[in-house]
Amino acid sequence: MRRLLLILLIIAPLAAHATPPAAAPSRIVSLKPSITDVVVALGASEKLVGVTKYCDGPEGAAIAGDYTQPYAEKIVALAPDVVLGSEENSSKRSIEQLQRMGMRIELFPFTTVTDTLTSIREIGRLLGRSGAGDALARKTERALVQLKARWKDSPRVKTVVVWGLRPLVVAGPGSYIDELLDFIGAENAVRGTKIKYPHIGLEELIAMDPDAIVDLSMGSEASTVFSEVEKPSGKKSGGGPWEDVNSIGAVSDGRVISLDASMFRAGPGLPGGLATLGEMLHR
Amino acid sequence: MNALLSALLLAALAFGILHGSESVTLSEAADPDGRARAILLFARIPRALLAALVGMALASAGGAFQALLRNPLADPFILGVSGGAALGSVLGIGFSLPFELVSVAAFAGAVLSMLSIYAVSGTRGRRDATALLLTGVIFNAFCFALILFVNAVVTMEQAYQILFLLIGNLEVTDMGTVAIVAAFVLSGFFTLCFLSGRMNLLSLGDDEATSLGVDVGKLRAAIFFSASLMVGAAVASSGLIGFVGLFIPHAVRLLFGADHRLLIPASGLLGAAFLVFADAGARTLLMNTGYATQLPVGVITALVGAPLFMLLLRRRT
Numbered sequence: 001m002r003r004l005l006l007i008l009l010i011i012a013p014l015a016a017h018a019t020p021p022a023a024a025p026s027r028i029v030s031l032k033p034s035i036t037d038v039v040v041a042l043g044a045s046e047k048l049v050g051v052t053k054y055c056d057g058p059e060g061a062a063i064a065g066d067y068t069q070p071y072a073e074k075i076v077a078l079a080p081d082v083v084l085g086s087e088e089n090s091s092k093r094s095i096e097q098l099q100r101m102g103m104r105i106e107l108f109p110f111t112t113v114t115d116t117l118t119s120i121r122e123i124g125r126l127l128g129r130s131g132a133g134d135a136l137a138r139k140t141e142r143a144l145v146q147l148k149a150r151w152k153d154s155p156r157v158k159t160v161v162v163w164g165l166r167p168l169v170v171a172g173p174g175s176y177i178d179e180l181l182d183f184i185g186a187e188n189a190v191r192g193t194k195i196k197y198p199h200i201g202l203e204e205l206i207a208m209d210p211d212a213i214v215d216l217s218m219g220s221e222a223s224t225v226f227s228e229v230e231k232p233s234g235k236k237s238g239g240g241p242w243e244d245v246n247s248i249g250a251v252s253d254g255r256v257i258s259l260d261a262s263m264f265r266a267g268p269g270l271p272g273g274l275a276t277l278g279e280m281l282h283r
Numbered sequence: 284m285n286a287l288l289s290a291l292l293l294a295a296l297a298f299g300i301l302h303g304s305e306s307v308t309l310s311e312a313a314d315p316d317g318r319a320r321a322i323l324l325f326a327r328i329p330r331a332l333l334a335a336l337v338g339m340a341l342a343s344a345g346g347a348f349q350a351l352l353r354n355p356l357a358d359p360f361i362l363g364v365s366g367g368a369a370l371g372s373v374l375g376i377g378f379s380l381p382f383e384l385v386s387v388a389a390f391a392g393a394v395l396s397m398l399s400i401y402a403v404s405g406t407r408g409r410r411d412a413t414a415l416l417l418t419g420v421i422f423n424a425f426c427f428a429l430i431l432f433v434n435a436v437v438t439m440e441q442a443y444q445i446l447f448l449l450i451g452n453l454e455v456t457d458m459g460t461v462a463i464v465a466a467f468v469l470s471g472f473f474t475l476c477f478l479s480g481r482m483n484l485l486s487l488g489d490d491e492a493t494s495l496g497v498d499v500g501k502l503r504a505a506i507f508f509s510a511s512l513m514v515g516a517a518v519a520s521s522g523l524i525g526f527v528g529l530f531i532p533h534a535v536r537l538l539f540g541a542d543h544r545l546l547i548p549a550s551g552l553l554g555a556a557f558l559v560f561a562d563a564g565a566r567t568l569l570m571n572t573g574y575a576t577q578l579p580v581g582v583i584t585a586l587v588g589a590p591l592f593m594l595l596l597r598r599r600t
Contacts, residue, residue: 067439164440166382166454167447167577193575201566201577202455203326206318207305217440218379241455247321 024128025081025104029064030055034110035084037267038123042132050078054262070094076101084123086110110266111176117141120268136268143271144183147278151185157281159186160210160250163261165217165240167199177216180264184278186212202241206248212281213250215240216261255281284545288552292335295556299331299563304570325455332461334453334562334580335555337521338531340468340513342554345528346535346547347475347510350482351503352412359528362419364511366426367396368518369448376444377433386460386519393515396422401507411489415507451524451581453562464516471513472551478505482543526585527554527561530592537595561587 029050030036036055039048045057050064064074068091075083075098082104085095088111099105106126108119117137124133159181161171171177171188175196178188189210190198217240246252257280263273300323301307307327311319344359352361359365371392375385404418434445456464481502484492489499517524531554535546558580564587565580 164443166444167452167579168454169443192573194573195576198576200570200575201304201326201330203303203305203322203566204570204575206321206326209318241325244457245321245325247316247318 025126027078027080027082028127029070029075029078029080029083031065031070031083031085032089032108032110033262034116034119034265034267035086035108035123037265037269038120038136039084039127041136041268042124042127042129044127044129047127049080050075056262065090068094070098072097072101075103082106082126084108084126086119112179113144113266113270116266116270140268140271144274147183147271147274151183151278151282154185154282157186158189158208158211158249159214159281160189160205160208160212161214162217162240163197165215168201168205168241169197169199170205172196172198176266177264180270180274184274184281186278186281202245205242206245209248210250211253212255212257213240213242213248214277214281215256215258216264218258218260255283257281284539285548285552288549288556292552292556292559295559296331296335299334299559300327302563302567303327304567304575329456329458329461330453330562330566331559333456333464333520334559336461336464336468337453337517337524338527338558339472339551339555340517341524341528342531342557343472343475343547343551344510344514344517345554346532346543346550347478347482347506348528349532350486350543351506351510352416353486353488354412354416355533356529357416359510359514359517360423360523360525362415362507362511363400363422363426364393364397364419364514365518365523366423366430368393368515369523370396370426370429372448372519372522373430373433373445376441376448377437379441383460389519390515393511393518396426397508397511397515401504412503415503447579448522450579451522451584452579453521453524453558453565456520460520464520467516468513471509471516472548474509475506476548476551478502478509479543479547482506482547486541486543521580523581524558524584525581526588527558530584530588531557534592534595537599557588558584 026047027049028039028044028047030039030048031052033052033055036048036051039045040058048058048061051061053063053066062074062078063071064078065071068089070083070085070090072094080103083098084106086109087107088109095105095107108122109115110119117140120137120140121133124130124136127133161177161181163169163171170190172190172193172195173188181188189208190200240256242248242251242256250256257277259277263276264270265273303322303326305322307319307322311317312323314320341359345357348357348359348361349355368389372385372389375388380388400415400418400422404415430445434442437445481497484495484497485499485502492499532546532550535549535553539545539549561583562580564583565578568578569576
């Protein structure tokens with residue numbers, strides 16, 4: 001037993017040395033739109049051989065998965081050097097399955113702004129573009145800091161962010177979007193629940209009396225035409241149950257904003273999307 | 284007895300309207316622009332009324348189907364109409380239709396399936412209970428396969444909507460929708476009450492009922508169509524809320540006996556009251572806790588209904 005340990009102790013460092021640092025991958029599968037955005041922003045889009053159904057390009061990349069489910073066979077056929085995913089998206093089982101097939105899988109979290117910035121750097125490192133990764137992370141961070149400064153002295157806009165209409169699901173404290181609101185001088189009107197995406201009733205919405213309602217219930221499926229289109233007051237705003245309830249400030253002021261959720265995707269595009277929402281909220 | 288149950292239903296409605304996560308007093312509600320009034324008018328009253336109508340539809344249709352099929356396991360969802368309605372809803376969700384049109388699609392699904400089930404189950408000149416039951420069950424299975432097919436190809440947001448449709452959920456509806464549901468449910472309910480005396484004869488068996496002067500085929504069609512329309516309206520507005528339609532008629536039978544002239548109206552009234560209470564629970568149980576969220580009402584109906592029912596059954600046997 002002791003001899004075995006000894007051998008292990010000697011061999012382990014050798015073995016670690018034996019694997020050379022992996023060369024920069026040239027065939028990449030991305031299992032998350034955020035990751036695809038980062039890889040594209042780092043100028044490595046030609047290396048993306050597979051992306052998800054919900055990624056924006058690049059052209060020529062095959063569809064290798066949807067939100068939660070990587071298409072294992074497709075991925076094997078694409079013969080990537082590395083598969084980039086995230087724990088929050090992909091089901092553990094499918095990741096393990098890919099690993100058993102001998103795939104190299106790297107997971108990057110994108111659930112908070114800090115995570116996002118770290119993940120941008122690490123993806124840069126993995127692509128052999130550490131400099132570009134660091135620069136992109138710094139640029140993203142700087143843009144977010146500037147946003148915060150832009151709205152520092154404005155009155156806070158009490159906002160409800162709606163993810164689904166039937167059931168009425170909103171972003172609660174601790175959710176990804178909750179953190180983002182702080183950057184644009186807004187605060188989440190949904191409080192006091194440990195559930196990140198609680199299902200509320202119209203009653204609770206009336207009681208919260210938000211200054212603004214941001215309706216993301218079209219998900220990332222809203223067409224680009226639909227995104228950034230603000231519904232002026234008086235018009236039907238896509239069938240939210242709040243439509244006729246004028247006691248809600250957001251409704252009587254016409255500050256019900258329907259947006260494409262992908263505008264707030266974690267990654268290099270985030271500051272741009274947030275800036276747009278900030279201008280709408282403080283209008 | 285029905286007067287007593289009507290009073291219970293009124294009490295349930297009052298409770299449902301006055302009970303919520305926010306405290307609302309009637310004096311606050313006097314302010315026409317106030318929050319309290321908005322909560323009552325837009326949130327609680329339509330929802331409590333919808334709960335009552337859906338509960339009434341499911342429980343009385345459940346009782347009628349149990350008589351029609353002479354099967355104690357029958358519930359309002361057994362004859363395939365609910366599957367057709369759910370499929371209509373799911374297709375509506377899949378095509379991203381606004382809610383009003385999703386409900387229309389659901390109701391169209393219910394009517395189409397009702398007609399086709401009726402036609403298919405009677406092709407060999409006779410339409411007995413078994414043929415109707417089997418057709419309904421198989422039609423449901425077929426619809427649910429299609430629902431799962433649609434579910435596999437839609438987005439995550441849509442899949443979530445489909446999940447809530449399948450477990451049943453009373454969401455806020457405008458009074459217009461409530462009025463439409465009311466038209467179908469009330470006309471179905473009163474038709475079933477009117478037919479309830481003949482349901483007693485039907486439970487003796489087809490031959491006995493015929494010898495007593497009942498046109499069994501016509502009666503069966505009348506029960507099937509009026510109950511199905513109610514179920515279609517219920518599913519179109521609030522999805523597949525389980526257990527109410529199975530457990531309430533049995534509870535009524537255990538409490539008041541098996542005479543359908545009492546069973547059908549009593550089931551409708553008790554089902555309405557029960558669903559209003561259950562929905563008040565679904566809305567508020569967790570709302571003022573650290574885990575503030577609503578529960579789907581189907582969770583409460585089965586969690587409360589199952590033990591209650593077992594208690595009744597034990598007391599009786």
